[in-house]
Amino acid sequence: MPFLRRRPITFVNARVVGQDAVIGRSLRIDGPRIASIDNIDSGVASAVIDLENAFVYPGLINAHDHLELNHFPRLKWRTRYENAREWIADFQPRFATDPVIASALSHRLSDRLLIGALKNLLSGVTTVCHHNPIYRELGRRFPVRIVERFGFSHSLEIDGPKIRDSFLRTRSTQPWIIHAAEGIDEEAAGEVERLQRLGCLGPNTLLVHGVGLTETDRKRALSRGAGLVWCPGSNRFLFERTAEVAEFSGHRRLALGTDSRLSGERDLLQEIKVARELSALPAPALFRAVTCDAAALLRLPAGGRLQPRAPADLVVVPSEHDCPFEALAAANRSDVALTMIGGEPRVADPAMSALFETSGIRPARASVDGRPRLLDGRIATRLARSGLQEPGLVVQ
């Protein structure tokens, strides 16, 4: 059977967002990639979508999640913990006895992972760094991109000295990721020094959380080239405090993550809002932490920016703001008019139904927090069979 080439798509009347400013008014997509920005005269007829001055951003990168844990409610049993170890210890006896936890764990892994995918897609995330094994269910047909090449340990507390083997097994060209300094006590504060003594602090080390990092620790980590994945919502929920991130941001070594909904916010757009509340980082720095800087730390050379030949992973947000970065920081998931991965729409405003036609994907009518949307029909079918629901998403 001949390969049917997808019709190109041209977005016009757009505000295409680069690393520092709006860089164009139109963007053309050919197959799974961006063909051009502000150069639509290729001679091949395309489907034209008028974005009516909406911003087009690179697809957002969520640098930390546990995709199978997003159908749980937020859970804790103390007002404030000193250390993540205490929170994990509170979980252990409840796995079998707490009906909420037992019920959530009874669902199939593939169904649980689908809720993780939806959480991210609805908020404009196109790539997720899932901090757990790359399960078979996260293969080619999974609806959101997954970072595939990285090494990881859970934490010094759970994996102990084994982490050294994990670090050494990880290629220096790939990130090695670990929960570290996740707490506000001395134990958390000592973890970066322990990592250094174990030889696990290098340019490919990514510390997740870093709440307990001292100034010395931050300098130590940055002098080795390590980066920080910041999950401010989770930190505030568990510890009523978060990490000092300004130096990491200044060195372009900061990425933002959600963690799972067990402790984090609903999605990455909500994390951006908490990040603004808890830090003095300006909106452009937060934008970089969910796009180009996250891509650099996760060693994704094609990710986090809109440019010719890059994968057509993008998110469209209409806004009255003049500044694209303020607009993103103010956006909620119901403002996301399009999440596209590899040139295929996953969720879109009904005005962009032509995207589904050119892609040959049957859309399902849906609403997200009351706004009408079209959802990739394959996702809708899987969701209907799953027995799980994404709160706020109604599929007709």
Ligand SMILES: [Zn+2]
């Ligand atoms: Zn985590």
